[in-house]
Amino acid sequence: MYQVSFKLKKEAPRLEIDTLTPDCLCLCSAEELKSVKIWRGKKEVPASEHFEVKGEPGPTPEETMVVIENCKPFVHYAGMFMSGGILKIKGSCGNYIGSRMTGGLIEVEGNVGDMVGEEMKAGKIVVKGNAGNYLGSAWWGDTTGMTGGQIVVEGNVGEMCGQWMEGGYIRVKGNAGDFLGVKQVRGIILVEGDAGYCCGAGMTYGRILVLGNVEILPTYEPDGTYEQLDILDEIFKGPFQLYKGDGAEDGKGDLYVRK
Amino acid sequence: MMAESMIIKGGIVYDPLNGVKGEKTDIMIKDGVIVSEVPSDAKEVDASGKIVAPGGVEMHAHVAGPKVNAGRTLLPGDFRRYYVPKTDSLRALVGYAVPTNYTTGVKYTELGFTTVFEPAMAPLDARHTFEELEDMPNADKAVFPVFGNNWFVFDCVKDNDIEKLKAFIAWMMTETKGYGIKIVNPCGAYMWAHHHSNVTSVDDVVPEYDVTPRQVLRGLAQANEELGLPHTIHVHANMLGRVGNVSTTLDTLKCVEDIKPHPSREQVIHLTHLQFNCFGEDENHRICSGAEDLAEYINSHPQVSADLGQVIVDVPTCTMTSDGPAEFFIHKALGPKAKWINGDVEAECGGGIVPITYRSNNPFNAIQWAIGIETCLLVKDPWRVVITTDHPNGGPAWYYPRVISWLMSKKARDKMIETVHKSVQDKTSLVNLEREYTWEEILICTRAGPAKLLGLKSKGHLGEGAHADVAIYPIDPEKVDMANQPEEIEKKLWADMVIKDGKFLVKNGKTITTERGRTYLINQYYKDEEHKRMLKDLKEHFQKWYSITFNNYRIQDVFAPRPQTVSINPIS
Amino acid sequence: MVEVYKDVVCTFCGCLCDDIEIHVEDNKIVKAVNSCAISRAKFLGHESNGERQVLIDGKEASLDEAIKKAAEILVNAENPLIYGLASTSNEAIRKSMELAEKVGAKIDNTSSVCHAPTLLATQFVGDPKCTLGVIKNRADLIIFWGCNPTQAHPRHFERYSSNVKGYFTQNGREDKKVVFIDVRETRSTSKGDLFLKIEPGRDFELMLALRALLRGKKLQKDVVAGVKVEDLEKIIDMCKNAKFGVIFFGLGLTMSRGKYLNIECAISFTRELNNHTSFLIIPMRGHYNVTGANSVMTWISGYGYAVDYSRGYPRYSPGEFSAVDALAEYCDAALIIASDPVAHFPKNAVKRMGDMPVVLIDPKPNCTSIVANVYIPSLSVGIETEGTAYRMDGVPLYTRKVVNGPDGVLSDEEILERIMEEVDKLQR
Incomplete structure (x- = not known):
């Protein structure tokens, strides 16, 4: 299984990471991975601004594992619409986790x-x-x-x-x-x-x-x-x-x- | 920005009112109207290989008012699913079946429609309706206040005092900035609010007033024709949604058979969303189509016009009418999960809202789907039948292209019949109908016809002096055989370019800007002595039965900032 | 010279009484006829508290500076919130929505701390309702649940409900039965034919029991929420035998345990009663235009409150985008319009408000103006300026202007319009 990890490095009052799912990330090149956008309030910012990005996604959602490390409760919408693969959240997180998901596994430690x-x-x-x-x-x-x-x-x-x-x-x-x-x-x-x-x-x-x-x-x-x-x-x-x-x-x- | 002069060149022009049937000709526009000559520096618009038609006229779509807003409240999921973020020139577009007013305005424009009438306003809620209409961009608009259950109308009808009724109608139009008379389930909404029942025929008696739906219909029709309002009475008949109601519908039409139309027209009654009132009853007391009976009546009676209220299956939508008992009935029929809003309005009318999805595999809904098209195909005169979905009751208006494809192509119909419940095949005559609408007929049913029926002189045609409302569709009728390529109709009946009052609103199928439309309204009291006589009684009526004061009823001019006054022409 | 304005609309509570007579002398209101005590205090005392001076960080400033500063705050913030709206006109609310969309703000109205559960319940099950005039003319059974009209809506009885004479109730109070359900005796409860005292926080259970009884079920207990089952059966009989019944409910139901589930259950009960007789349900809305705030937000965004425009289109999430939660958790700027959250919100929300830039637009300085970085005084709707407002049942009324406001003070609508112009300049 391919693995991509996002380690929270910079806090913000509110982050929405509905784009950090195996569905959205599979097939991304290393370059694209860095510029994947997340929402910080009304601003759309690269995930790399708040997370340390590592790893390589697989060719399909099913072969991809996304790990969010050091996650905090102000991080919302993880795994929204997810259809396959694994999303591991180390730490706690906010609202709407796995909302309307159609497949895959989400594991939250906190x-x-x-x-x-x-x-x-x-x-x-x-x-x-x-x-x-x-x-x-x-x-x-x-x-x-x-x-x-x-x-x-x-x-x-x-x-x-x-x-x-x-x-x-x-x-x-x-x-x-x-x-x-x-x-x-x-x-x-x-x-x-x-x-x-x-x-x-x-x-x-x-x-x-x-x-x-x-x-x-x-x-x-x-x-x-x-x-x-x-x-x-x-x-x-x-x-x-x-x-x-x-x-x-x-x-x-x-x-x-x-x- | 001043509207510029322009010349639309090379298009295939359809202007049924002026007898133009798909001819290559130029349309010239100056100062927002159609002219016969433009300055030499007029901007040229290339429309070669495209249909050029007058802007569409929607005569019956619930687009604004408390009940539309209540429909939105019941469908938050609809807004969550359909959204387009704001851009530099447009605000956010959200919602589908009952979208926001802004979205409604933009979508109608993209369909090529430039006039939209809201057909049912509780007069007491007029301010709310006009506030919402103000937030609907582009389209010119007007509203029909509802009269069929108004206590004061009952009073006038009971005493057979048509003069007083005329004075009341003119007063009501003026105070609430209305345009035409809407009658919804005459006497039925009253019976619902006060006796928890309904009327079942045009001769049921309202106990306290001792009047019948027949009397109310006749009284209002006579008053309307004598007053000379621009449109006939706009009737939602009794027994809506009930099996076998076509007989009640025919009774309703027969009620006003002997009423003399105003000299400006031939019609005395408009039967709205006919599909919902055209259910026959078979030997097992189950639904079958009543289209043949109704169409035959319409064909032989020039005083009747109608619109479809076509049902669109498998699309979540929302029913909303001023017919309280019908909505209660629908919510009971849909089971415990159905949402239901009831909204009775003091001394005036009622209302109800129930979200619904018509199912193609449900025999009842499938027959409903067939009835609309069947009637439209059976009615010979396209000038008296208008394409509507009773937006959003039958389905969102955004399905007009699909409705048109069913009318223009037997192939499209047959394909649809295969996918819906087989009851359509033996309970309606749809499979046997060969007729295919021509472009000219379609454009009559969506523009020229409704404009004429509504008494709008500057709409629905491209003759000199008409408002420069032009819709240009990317179809070359000579190259595309519509009967065989129905999917083309669906794709291309979204306008390529839309011009309203001489200004471009849509280019390349995309809205580029929004404008604010005008409001058609009546602002004229009836004869002074009758007006005063009526007012004396009316003030007392208000004092007794209303919860607001008489002086706070009239809506202020700020609610219709761009009024277009239409005069009434009473015959004396 | 005394000028008399007749049929003025009172802009205090959701009753929106429109028969007030206001006497004005030298641009001062000297008399209010037909007013209740609250309304009289509002009209007569309208000039008494607070100086209407534009302030930036507590110092006197010009309107232009304040508007510019307000626009900067909204544009620079990442999570701005616009809150209030229930005590201003629809015209101003429409502008606020436009502003929220422009700056990508969250926008919420005061219903999120009063009757939002009513709206939520409506979204789930619908809402059989009517205008108050129908109640006046028809209702012969009136149930007040968790509300105290005598003190909160003083003219409700005489104008719309228990004491008024109507078409089918020409003897007024004699033709009607009135029931109160509450957790304690209030000044209203003594006015009913029947009073049910229930245990606090158990309204939901009681409602469920009523619904089960209506379906002819046997209950497994003799006492539910402190009420004997035989008393509940009595209520059910009254409801079934009424010609036309109505339930009025207040914050006792919306803000106690269960919140929107209470209302959902009450609405479902009302629906089921319609299998027997006419029965409708109406919320007792507090602020005079909170119904308008819900309506306007719905026709502009699709949702009645707790809306977020941060992604350029409206999103809805009560508990996330509602003002209390947003302020307590992540907001970094707030524009408050005609409201006083500092006086009413929980401590953690108020504490964070002290740390963020806050703009207040209100006719009067209030507790929020203490923490506000920018205070812009505005004209009082219904006294100094006109505007549309919706009564608790949704009937729209146009409020009047009876006196002139101080020179240079604008209406909420004009202030918002000017802020939007500044925002446009900044965003260009």
Whole structure:
């Protein structure tokens, strides 16, 4: 696999690096690589002004790995529209990571901001730290969130994770904030820790699993217990109580909570 | 910058109103109008091998006002997907189905259209509509205030006081800078706002006022013809979007059959977006096309004109009308995810907005698609049928080239029929229709016709004294056989050059500058004694039922900074 | 000589009452008839606070210098923000949008700290609404949720809602049922037929429960958000049996836990009620033209607030381009128009404002003028200059000029126009 690395050397109040993806960089010559533009506020500047650029991209996105080193939370839009290859982010980064991506892998070592994996269709995002609000959710005014792919967050997630989700798999190893899976239509959300207020509100179909504590909404009806559950070939030991809802939407979603 | 003199040389000119049918002739322009002679230093514009036509006239497109803006609010994703950054000469262009006003103006110009009418304005929201129109560059514009559910109209009609109604119409046009009478689902929007129901025929009775849609239509049509407004009543009939509504539509047209047109014209009624009101009903109570019935009626009744409201399939768009119950019905039909805005306006009208994507594989939508073209092909007189998509209700106006390709080429139609649901083949007569529109007919349906129907004397033609609005398309009708090359039509009906009031707006298919268009409006009260009599009642009406004061109703002149007053010609 | 101006539009709250009578003597407003207490204070006290002197870095300066300086600040900044707009005319907002596009700024209005969740919810599900006159004529059930009209919109009851007589409600208050839902008793709540006191921050849950009940579901609890389920059933009965109901909601709903989800749920509830009867929902907007600010921004950019022009076309991202977030995180210059963020914004945003160049255009000096590098006084819309404003239900009204402003003071619109001319010169 070919590898290009960008090491942040100069800070700025806000950087947008939607151009630093395997899709945009593959086939770039060394010369072109230096002049790849990123946005700093209203100015379009060469990436080399803020990053130390090294390496050589491959002939296709799939054969290219892009590494952003020393990344900071003011760096936004990494991996937007990505269709293949690998994007490794060492450090934390900002909002809209992997937004509307259709393939490939994004790995973040630190924390990420809001709207990560927003409306993503396929691919995988792994976050080692915490994630902000609206993980895998729909964009403002759109009513279709993430439709496929996987997001794994090893820390906690913020509010409204999986809003309008229509497919794919979100796994949170820590706790989830309020309104987990609100308006969810399809897909699976698994939270290994606790979930916040109004979990599954407005859900119509789909599945939410909470292994920790959660307050069940009055609009959910209990509907049987399960000893164990099999999620994507992984066995989770129960016992689990199943709740059906959300009654407010005539929903038929499944909310499993470990007893 | 003064408009310069110019001479457009060598083009193939179509000017149907003046009988010019694709002749190689020169068009001369001076001081923003068409002339027969120009100074020798006039700038020469080479149009050889290209069609030269009058600027297009859009008679029915929802381009400005609160409901259009509400449509934008419902489609933020549309703005996220379609954008062009600003340039030195143009502002940013954003949005597609319901773009920003600026984008709308620029796109219409690039299509070769220089006049755009906004067909439904809640009079109470006039200021908002005019503010938006002011932000739409290039096109000359006008608005139709809605009357069909106005309580004061009901009062006049109930007492059969046509004189008072005439005074009210003239007053309303003047106060809200309107141009023509729009009637949307007469009595239906009232029934929706106050009784949570709808009218189902032209003879349903409104309880509190004891009037029927028939009375409202007849009253307004008679008042309109006697007042001599430039355009006939512009009618969105009852039962829009319901299976079998073609019978209601025919009843609507028959209502005004015996009303005498104003001496300046033959028509008394314009049926707008006919497609939505032309659904037949088959033996299983399912939708079929009602185009044959409607077209037959139009063919045999010269007092009727209509526009298509053609549906474009598989393109996300947004329905927006002043027909509250119809929009409620649509949102219910589309399921729980459909967004719905309702917008009732006190004592005047209602409204609703629902985003929609017509699906080619849906039998209902496919038949809707067929009905528009089918009717257009069945109506013999192109002067009385206008190409529209009821932008953005049927689809964005940016699909006009495609609509025209279906009309001009059976090949294009057949190709489309293969891709849409097969219901089109047995529920409409479209497959059997051989007619292919000629260039002349197309240019009548998009310019000369609508201009004539709207009573615009200086638009839609290239005769001496007409506004120098010229669209030049990169097609040589002698070299390209449209029936066999429909894809050429689609590509090349985006204008190569557009001149408006003698100034170049588009060159080489690109907008180079924007100008501000004029506003056509009526500014004239009816007879003094009738006006005063009406005003006495009206002030009381306001005091009682409106939430704003009478004095704050009239919109200020700043809202139409470049007015073009059109006079009314009452017959006494 | 007393001049009397009739049917003047009051430019304070979203009610935009247009029946005010203003008496002017020697270019001073001496009397305001029909005004509520707030409106009277606005009209009569309009000259009392603050000297309208152009200031650069706290020192007196000429208008020309200030305009030039403002243009320089905007052009030189990488992340400029334009904020405010809710208390000025549409004409000025249109100019601000043009300016934002020219200088690649973020532009946001005060709705981002009040009713933006309403706009967001509308983007997701729509909004069944009507003008206030329809309520006046028709409504026989009025629900006020999380708002306090007696104190925030004092003439709402008498002009538009519970106490007014209309076509179908000719006996006024007797023909109507009024319900208040709030977390505490207010001066308004005693005026209703029913008051539901709910636990703070649990509006969403209550709304969900109402929706489930409306669908005929059984709830799994007896008490939801501090309210007994039987009381909720009573509400549902009232709603279903009403001929025409309306929900008015305020910041209690938009700015409590759940934010736009609360509104989305309220709108969905209203939609579902339409399967039984007419039911509509209207936000109680605060500033007199905040509705206009959302509208104008929508028809120019497609989005109602939190818009960014840094790439030459509008982008939308609440939480990123909204003023509080932008100021707290990355903005490096701000133009504030007819607003006072320093008085209302969180500490970290205000702290950063102290470190960046700030331009303030406002009729009155305020807390923001303390940190502003450039202060340009302007004419007060609706008193010293005309302009369009939209009522809370979107009805557009044209505000009046009743007195002359001080010599040399321009309107917001003219100031922005002049700043744009300077920007053009700098960018050429």
